[in-house]
Amino acid sequence: MALDILAMAPLYQAPAINRIGPKTDPSKRPADPLKPLVLSRTKLTTIEAKRIMSILDEAIYKVELVTLLSYVASNREDMEGMLGEDVMRAVREHEDLCQVLLENVRCLKEKERQLQEQKEAEEEGWLRDRLLSIELQKSSLSPLMQQIKDSTKNVLRLLLSNPQAARLLQMQTQGRSAEAQNFIDSLIELRGFLFEKLLTSPMEARDKAQFLQDISRQNSNNQQIIDTLEKELAERMKNRNAEVEKENFVIQELKNHLHQVLKFSENSLVRTKQEAEKQQKADFRASQARVAKIQQEILQLQSQFYNLVMENREAEQALRKKKYKVETEIENWIQKYDTEMGEKQEELEDLDAVHREEKISLEELRRRHKVLVGEFAQIREEREINSKKRMEAEQEMVRMVRAATLIQALWKGYLVRSLLRSKKKRGKGKAKDKEKGKQKGKEKGKGKK
Template sequence: MATEVIVAPLYQGSEINTNNRLRLAIGPASKKALLSCTATNQMDPARTKLTTIETKRIISVLDETIRKVELVTLLSAAAYNPECLEGLWEDDILKAIRDHEDFCNTFLELDNLVKEEEEELAETGDERLKRLVEEHRHSLTLLQQEVKDSARNTLRIFLLNLQAGEILRTQVVGRSEEANIFLQALIEFRGFVFEKLLTSPMEEKEKTEFMEEITLREKKNNEMIQDLQSELSTTIKARDAEMEKETFVIQELKSHLHQVLKFSENHLLRTKQEAEKQQKAELRASQGRIAKIQQDILMLKTQYHNLTMENRDSEQALRKKKYKLETEIENWIQKYDTEMGEKQAEYEELDEIYTEEKAQLAELREKHAVLIQEFVQIREERLINSKKKLEAEKEMALMVRSATLIQAFWKGYLVRSLLKSKRKKKKGRGRKK
């Protein structure tokens, strides 16, 4: 059963090498270098930067994906090493990482259980076990969706808090080998897409023609290889014939060697008989040497007795010297115990001072944490007040503008009314006249 597991990184950057070099194994060394240079010039795109907004968006999407994979593959390492991040993150971030790691561990345990049950089901074929496996598979699917949701929620936290994401990338080390391979594959894919987006249709056509030319050259090379292989088979047949001749010569040499061995056995028998005669003569001579050696042994025993007596006297002197040294060593040990007792008392006094200072440090850390919470609360209140003040200023400006428009409209209305009344009066006077 395929399992999707979000694992834990080290991202090396988004620089992609767009030079793909193609080496052709034909011709002498100079021709190889020339073809390699030509292949590089043909395969490299003419442009080095993206010009259209669509291509830039594609590359930005891939960069964002790589950054998210960077963060996700470090979550497990951050969960297993919280001490390296102590005091750098807020509690909600640490809680989200722990919750995500709990989901992942539960998912892995359930997946291992399902694999074991499937193996047992393949051996036994029990119906109850089959239903249990199906239930566990369903639970595994739901848990897989929870792991994905947890990963998305955790990523949103880091994407909103850029400083926390930067801390995760710089302070946490522990991405697994599989995660590194996957991340490297993404980076290589990004480089491939980047090169594709830089390549124009004309360059793509030239590249295709170049590849066809290389294919044709490869076909010619294969034909040449086949000719060489046929020549090689002919050479091998000739060599086998020569080997048969050499084998015949070796057989003749073996028969000659057999005759030589027979001659050497006879010679060896004669040599052995002569050696036995010589051995008897040397045995008589050795018996005389043994009698002489026994006399030397008696003399050496007398010398040994005399040396033993001398060594006993020197041993007594050394024993006295040893006793004196043991007495001095005992005095040094007593002096060492006295000094170590004084050092131990001094150490205990320093340990008490250290314990007291450690308690003060813990108290100061608690106060520091309280002050941080108060600071965050005050900052949020100031932010809310500034937003309210800004909204009030906007509303006041709108009201002032509205009042100005109303006053201008009213003044215009009054002027028009006054002009109308004057016109009516003038018309009435004209009629009376």
């Protein structure tokens, strides 16, 4: 039925034939021990194989679209803007036909149920008429189913003519039912099996069959070994059970022996108790004799104790008198000590008062001494300052005297030199005057002549 629905010419762009690959996880490929089962090729080489895979991919694609038609019908408002008016009109017609078919099927089932319930109570002619009407109604379902097929083909043509709408519809995977998804997964799994079958060459198929035969042969050998081991295990289990039975027999004998030992121990315990009772009675009689003897010794010791107590009381009285006498003497000595210490205390207080007065006077003298020491230090500082000043004045006076002496000496030297210079000048003037007088006299003499 699915092939009848999907039997139509491809109206969409199929994937490239050369790029067709297995839709299986590469990580799930067999390991090295299963190398004969690994395919040597990963791409199809023949045109026929490529066409087969293309047809199967096209069928899967169409099934994915068809399984979403019920989702489109239930969400018309959301999908109308995505798919277009033509597609939505075709989907509504398809949905109406499906509803009519479901209603007819429901009515047919209801009639069959009623027929089964009334089959025994009704007449045979009436049952025949009902069966005939049911058969006629069943025959009327075939044209309706053909209309649904045609409607499905029409919707697919419209979707495949609009690739964008088909892609948008294909993305709505959450609207697909679980049964439809399982059917699509089965188709994808079938595609993987078919792809693997088409990739397998005759040589690989023969190697694979040979490998499977080897595996089955090895499995049979392993099964024989397992059977042999199971037989050995059964024999060993049988031997083990026999050994266990022997050990159980030995254990039973040991239990019987233990029971006898317990009986013997009980008898010996009874005898031991009887002997212990006899020994206890003998010990009791011996203990009574010892108790009487000990009581006599106690009476003797009590009389000795009484005598010792009386003697100790007399000694205690003597010691008490001696103690009283010593205490009296000690008390007298204490009173005498208190009297002497009182006198010493009064004397000490007087001395303490005198000491305090002297201490006060000493403090006063120390205070005055500090004042005098300060004044003396001040006076000594003043004297030192005055002595320094006198020494400085004397030194200054000595310097001044020396300076005055030096100045006077220099001044006297200057005066002497000045006098000497003035005398020299005067002598030269007189000589000049004499020469001038001589010249004048000569001139006068010449004039007279």
